Amino acid sequence: QVQLVESGGGLVQAGGSLRLSCTASGLTFSSYAMGWFRQAPGKERERIATLSESGGSSYYADSVKGRFTISRDNAKNTVYLQMNSLKPEDTAVYYCAARPIYSASSQRYEADYWGQGTQVTVSS
Numbered sequence: 001q002v003q004l005v006e007s008g009g010g011l012v013q014a015g016g017s018l019r020l021s022c023t024a025s026g027l028t029f030s031s032y033a034m035g036w037f038r039q040a041p042g043k044e045r046e047r048i049a050t051l052s053e054s055g056g057s058s059y060y061a062d063s064v065k066g067r068f069t070i071s072r073d074n075a076k077n078t079v080y081l082q083m084n085s086l087k088p089e090d091t092a093v094y095y096c097a098a099r100p101i102y103s104a105s106s107q108r109y110e111a112d113y114w115g116q117g118t119q120v121t122v123s124s
Contacts, residue, residue: 009118022096038092
């Protein structure tokens with residue numbers, strides 16, 4: 001079966017860095033656009049970065065632009081999220097997603113597959 005397994009979360013001080021990884025199995029990874037989402041307590045899940053199948057096209061939310069970088073290694077079936085200059089407001093559970101698509105009917109992002117999430121906590 002398909003699995004997306006995130007790792008790399010943790011506790012970091014403001015201004016610090018973390019790199020999240022999401023390793024996929026059970027799917028043809030290079031055929032999937034990948035994305036990173038996050039959800040803070042009491043808030044909606046937020047799309048923060050996506051990357052095309054080849055890695056040639058990317059999207060970043062304004063809230064992370066210039067601080068976060070999404071990348072992928074198709075040979076390792078892994079997508080990364082390098083997070084620099086972290087702020088307390090970046091605290092959330094971070095999820096990777098395979099082929100995320102916005103659903104007009106549900107008014108939220110859906111994906112073929114989601115990871116289980118990894119907690120990122122940024123202290124001030």
